[in-house]
Amino acid sequence: MKENFERCLNLLLAHEGGFVNHPKDPGGMTNLGVTKKVYEEFVGRDVDEQEMRGLTPEDVAPLYKALYWDKVRGDHLPSGVDWAVFDWGVNSGTGRAAKALQNVLGTTPDGAIGPKTLSLASVANAKAVIYGLHEARQTFYESLSTFETFGRGWTRRNDETRDQAMEMA
Secondary structure (H helix, E strand, O other): OHHHHHHHHHHHHHHHOOOEOOOOOOOOOEEOOEEHHHHHHHHOOOOOHHHHHOOOHHHHHHHHHHHHHOOOOHHHOOOOHHHHHHHHHHHHOHHHHHHHHHHHHOOOOOOOOOHHHHHHHHHOOHHHHHHHHHHHHHHHHHHOOOHHHHHHHHHHHHHHHHHHHHHHO
């Protein structure tokens, strides 16, 4: 829902935390959940570690709105479903999150949330959709080769997102 972006952004930033540069993380240097590569593409220039370390929520909010929230059509999804899809989109890609939503809704998964997906989401049981997304997300995480390293955190995040989304639904 349109009025949920700021709340969802705050929940997201709590999950993402601050600056990290874990050697086993394929995303590399990251702050507030934004990788160096994605931030450079968004601002249209190279950035150094100092700039990455200095990112603020105000710096990354427009990026999250344009590249994730708007791509998953967060303004048009039911409350709670918007949060579940947005968080997964940030964590694993908007196309993957969109396809998962489409699978849960029983429509052809093309990775682009359009009128048909939005129509189905608007009449679906939001809590059932949230549970379906949670299960699909967990299955995806457990299939990754890095699950042994990062799985505990991913599982915690997935469970927290489900619980928060259920409260919003």
